[in-house]
Amino acid sequence: MKKQILITLSLAAALTSAAVAGSASAMTHWQGEHPRRVEVNARLAYQHHRIAEQRREGELTRRQAHEIRAEEHGIRAEERFDAARHHGHLTRAEQHRLNHQENRVSRQIGR
Structure with missing residues (x-):
């Protein structure tokens, strides 16, 4: 049994x-590398690098870095969710919304 x-x-x-x-x-390869997704994800990767750099330089506390990374994680999850709904790509409105959120995170990193 x-x-x-x-x-x-x-x-x-x-x-x-x-x-x-x-x-x-x-x-398809095209869907995985749709220009709008590439742009959004490249910004997220760059911001992740900036967080690590500022954390290393002491400009961000561990808590601040953790909170900003949590926001980045949320943006990345939204990007994946949106792309899944549209067979691997983002609409212009979705890209605009995600870029707006990334701008807010970028300002938090720069403070």
């Missing part, structure tokens, strides 16, 4: 892995 359960669980895990791999490969 235990052997059947283990076999069933193994089969379910294998099917789940195959489904996830299949959906990931369904995304």
Whole structure:
């Protein structure tokens, strides 16, 4: 009986892995590197670098850096959610909203 359960669980895990791999490969190269997504994510990466640099220089406390990174994480989650809804790309309105949020975070880093 235990052997059947283990076999069933193994089969379910294998099917789940195959489904996830299949959906990931369904995304085209263009969708993964849509210009609006690239721009938003490049800004997030640069801001992450600025946070680390200012933290290293002592211009940001550990708590400030943590709070700003949490906001960045939220922006990145929104970007992924928006892209998932539109088959891998962002609309202009979504890009504008995300850029506005990134501008706010950028000002927090610069203070």
